[in-house]
Amino acid sequence: MFDRLRKILERRSYDAAQGGRRWRGQPSMPAPVTETHAARFTLAARARYAVSNNPLAASGLEAWVNSLVGVGVKPQSRHPDPATRDLLSTRFERWTDTADADGLTDFYGLQASLVRSMIVVGEAFTVLVTEGGRLRVRQIDPDQVDASHNVRLANGAQIVQGVEFDTVGRRVAYHVFTERPGQIFGEHSLRRERIPAEDVVHLFRPLWPGQVRGLSWFAPILLRMADHDSTRDAQQVRQKVGAMLTGFVRSADGGGQPFDGEQVGGAITGGLEPGTIKYLAPGEEVVFSNPPAIGMDAVAFMRLTEREIAVGLGVPPYLLHGDLSDVNFSSIRAGLIAFRERVEALQHSVLVYQALRPIYERWATLEALTGRVVSRVEDATPAVWVTPRQVWVxxxxxxxxxxxxxxxxxxxxxxxxxxxxxxxxxxxxxxxxxxxxxxxxxxxxxxxxxxxxxxxxxxx
Incomplete structure (x- = not known):
């Protein structure tokens, strides 16, 4: 009876929802938000290592950053008065040079840094600081937002992974460590401060409803890149071992004699020169080694793996490995169009909406309130964002x-x-x-x- 019941439950109209032998042992993800919370730290650590050591990962990261930001996404004021609109544009362009509170780059460099963190770690944070009536933007390490801080508050409010929500689920504050991790002097302080959500920019690509923190974009390909690295290392070692063996002298009695020449360790540094004729004893012969070559099947397999890595990261393969030998005009044009549509969607729905718009609105509000720009706040804040020019094929x-x-x-x-x-x-x-x-x-x-x-x- 149990077997008949199990077979009934395993039968589904969708093959992907059926049970049976073919689906035994296959993983699934019934609770994606929970899995995201549990896996984000490990994925971020492995992605950091990958972009620091793997050339494909580093190239894919820069391809995304250059496509999403380039020379910078710039605002165009929509103030109803043309003179005030020009003044806002001029003052904002001057402000971009002093936007970074740490003084390391300008506003457009901050954009690239935020996007780089979002891709590798899965998220990026900045704190909006007002100094002398002027806005400054300070980027903080995502690990400063305490992911281990989970508390149930009164009336249904809660803190989840360092993010505080009110009773209706709105983000109201972030709980941030006062010291950045990895400081050279002193121990890492566990003291936190509560920063209102309106003063924090949290940039990440939302994948699931209810997601609190971001997930590394390298999640689908980290294991594949590790296997690709291992395969490439194995092929290189194979070539090295084969190239080390030069030749062998086989004698009739089976006794071995070393080559003539100066020997340092296991290598002959002298005595063998081009055009040298060596006289061998009767019955001896010289057999030269045949170093193994990388077969075309291995090359084709590694190219296929590189394409899969590019697909998993969401970039055209040639942007990952730089090889244009298999690209023609039609294919590169079709690939660029699809990729640029994806880039444009992320620029406006993620980068502009979550980060650039709040920063500009805070800047424009301060300009209006301090009288540096004579305008109402509601007229000064609207703007449209111009993305970098895409080069045509x-x-x-x-x-x-x-x-x-x-x-x-x-x-x-x-x-x-x-x-x-x-x-x-x-x-x-x-x-x-x-x-x-x-x-x-x-x-x-x-x-x-x-x-x-x-x-x-x-x-x-």
Whole structure:
């Protein structure tokens, strides 16, 4: 009866939900949030080691950072008054040089540092500090937010992995160690301070509902990268051992005699020279070793593993290993389009929403409240974010297609200019300045639309 009941329960309409022999021993994840909390520290430690020692991991990390941040994601103020809008843009660009409270980089360098931490560790934290009425941004180590601090508070509030939630589940505070881990002087202090959530920027990619802390992006590929490293090391050792063996002298009586020459340890440093003729005793012969070569099957397997690692990290394979031998125009273009769509989604839904927008709104609020910019707070804070310009595979065709789209009313010129990482108002002002200067000097240049008929012909 038990066997019949078990067989009934194992039968499902979905093969992936069935039981039976093929599914025995296969792992599953019934509680992803719990598993994320339990695994994040180990994954972060292994990912840190990987990006420090594995060239594929280091290359994949930099590919993500360069794609998500590049030279920096920049805001464009949406203040209704053009003069105030220009003033906000000018003052913000000046502030970027002093944004880092530690004085190590500018605001755009902070963006890259935050994204690098989010990818490797799974999350990044900054604390917004006001010094003399001016905003400073201080990045802290994710380990400073005490992940072991879990407390049930009154009225249903709670602290989970150092993050405090109120009774309706909103983040209200972070519990942070006062000292950064790994300090040279003194012991690590266990003293914590409670920092309100509005003063903390917590950047991570949410994977599951209810997730509190971030998970390393290297989680799907850490084991595969470790196996890939072991395979490569084994092949290199195989080559080294084979190359160490030069030749053997076989005598008729089976006795062994060393090569003539100066011997240091187990290596002959003299006596064997190119073109040397050695006379052997009767019955002796020389047999040279045949060092093993790396077979094509091993090369193909390692390339396949590299592709799997790239897929798991979410980047095109050529960005991981730099090999363009198997890439043509169509494949690299299709791969770039899909990758850039993924990058754009993460830029706006994660980086801008969680980190850049709160920082800009705090900066603009301080500018308005201190009177450095005469404006209402609600008018000063809105902004749109311009991502770095993506380099095209075929600039001529892409530009022609963009011109046709603007002419047909399928996209605005503002949208086209913003996709290049440029503020349209700054661009128009620069064009007007250049034109006025050229007119004043009596300079004449060829019209920009001389090739318009050719564009239409190509499109047809």
């Amino acid at each position: 075929d600039p001529l065709k892409d530009t022609q297609a963009e011109i046709l789209a603007i002419s047909a009313g399928l996209k605005s010129r503002r949208e086209a200019v913003a996709s290049r990482g440029v503020d349209i108002e700054a661009l128009d002002a620069e064009i007007a300045t250049d034109k006025a200067r050229a007119d004043g000097l009596g300079l004449t240049f060829a019209p920009a639309n001389d090739n318009a008929p050719a564009v239409a012909d190509d499109a047809a």
